[in-house]
Amino acid sequence: MAKRIEFSRTGGPEVLEFVDASPVEPQAGEVRIRHQAVGLNFIDIYFRTGLYPVPSLPSGLGTEGAGIVEAVGDGVDHLAVGDRVAYAQGPLGAYAEQHVVPADKVVVLPDGVDCETAAASMLKGLTVQYLLRQTYRLEGGETILFHAAAGGVGSIACQWARALGVKLIGTVSSPEKAALARDNGAWATIDYTREDVVERVRELTGGEMCDVVYDSVGKDTWETSLDCLKKRGLMVSFGNASGPVEGVNIGILNQKGALYVTRPSLNGYADTRERLESMCADLFAMLEGGEVKIDIAQRFPLAEAGKAQEALAGRQTTGSTILLP
Numbered sequence: 001m002a003k004r005i006e007f008s009r010t011g012g013p014e015v016l017e018f019v020d021a022s023p024v025e026p027q028a029g030e031v032r033i034r035h036q037a038v039g040l041n042f043i044d045i046y047f048r049t050g051l052y053p054v055p056s057l058p059s060g061l062g063t064e065g066a067g068i069v070e071a072v073g074d075g076v077d078h079l080a081v082g083d084r085v086a087y088a089q090g091p092l093g094a095y096a097e098q099h100v101v102p103a104d105k106v107v108v109l110p111d112g113v114d115c116e117t118a119a120a121s122m123l124k125g126l127t128v129q130y131l132l133r134q135t136y137r138l139e140g141g142e143t144i145l146f147h148a149a150a151g152g153v154g155s156i157a158c159q160w161a162r163a164l165g166v167k168l169i170g171t172v173s174s175p176e177k178a179a180l181a182r183d184n185g186a187w188a189t190i191d192y193t194r195e196d197v198v199e200r201v202r203e204l205t206g207g208e209m210c211d212v213v214y215d216s217v218g219k220d221t222w223e224t225s226l227d228c229l230k231k232r233g234l235m236v237s238f239g240n241a242s243g244p245v246e247g248v249n250i251g252i253l254n255q256k257g258a259l260y261v262t263r264p265s266l267n268g269y270a271d272t273r274e275r276l277e278s279m280c281a282d283l284f285a286m287l288e289g290g291e292v293k294i295d296i297a298q299r300f301p302l303a304e305a306g307k308a309q310e311a312l313a314g315r316q317t318t319g320s321t322i323l324l325p
């Protein structure tokens with residue numbers, strides 16, 4: 001018998017239950033992984049609360065994990081029992097001691113990336129890869145605004161932007177988070193709970209404003225974000241930490257300077273095996289080269305997934321958080 005987190009109704013962290021689950025045999029094209037670490041991500045909260053629908057209830061939770069392959073289904077030739085692997089786009093159910101995952105979502109880890117680091121960085125790091133290298137291909141010299149810069153995705157973005165020679169202005173909610181973002185390579189920080197973000201961006205950029213704004217906060221920052229862009233700048237809305245952006249009048253993009261806007265997701269970019277492998281190669285090179293270091297600032301036992309989610313939703317975490325089976 002193996003343990004996993006399950007929920008039978010959407011709601012607060014109290015709906016999460018730690019239950020027994022019988023091991024499932026992998027079908028053709030699947031592998032079963034014994035987790036050494038599980039990634040905690042904001043998207044897990046969207047599924048738990050019902051903001052994003054789950055296929056059925058009761059449901060498992062979590063899409064990211066790392067560990068050892070312990071069973072391989074027919075037709076899988078790139079993975080073998082005993083391989084050290086990770087995935088970021090699994091079916092819901094990664095909050096578990098073991099999980100069956102389509103093999104085409106699973107990659108073998110290079111020697112320089114341990115399982116905890118992988119669980120803390122696959123989803124967040126691949127997200128930063130597509131945001132900075134694909135959604136807008138930053139080459140160096142650009143100025144960008146990145147919200148929640150001390151969080152999981154934000155901490156990786158600060159380091160990756162520094163490596164590219166990009167001036168990243170990071171927003172944060174406390175002096176401690178500002179110091180952390182600057183240590184990670186943010187060129188400047190703004191406390192968006194106390195300061196006027198648009199005025200500070202104007203000051204910092206000498207009135208030029210930003211080439212790109214990366215906004216995962218959503219509802220609370222949407223309009224401010226648009227006001228921080230140059231004419232014809234790109235608004236990348238990629239999350240809803242404060243709630244989803246709704247009721248947008250598209251004419252606002254014209255009023256604020258012929259702006260571009262996109263609403264991307266990891267699944268929209270790592271949508272083929274070839275693309276996933278190329279994005280992982282880029283991420284692993286940044287990790288093994290030391291340009292990006294993963295700060296696992298919180299570790300929780302798997303059984304305390306609810307507590308971990310409470311901390312993440314309550315803005316109490318920095319860097320990455322993992323769950324340990």
Ligand SMILES: NC(=O)c1ccc[n+]([C@@H]2O[C@H](COP(=O)([O-])OP(=O)(O)OC[C@H]3O[C@@H](n4cnc5c(N)ncnc54)[C@H](OP(=O)(O)O)[C@@H]3O)[C@@H](O)[C@H]2O)c1
Binds near residue numbers: 127
């Ligand atoms: N589209 C994609 O492909 C994709 C992939 C991965 C993640 N994301 C999104 O990226 C964001 C970051 O994910 P993460 O897992 O790394 O989380 P995180 O950044 O570690 O945590 C979220 C942070 O958002 C900030 N925040 C601002 N307003 C908030 C509010 N009302 N409630 C809670 N937090 C608030 C907080 O930082 P401060 O205290 O500094 O404000 C908080 O620490 C999430 O919105 C997530 O959905 C999107």
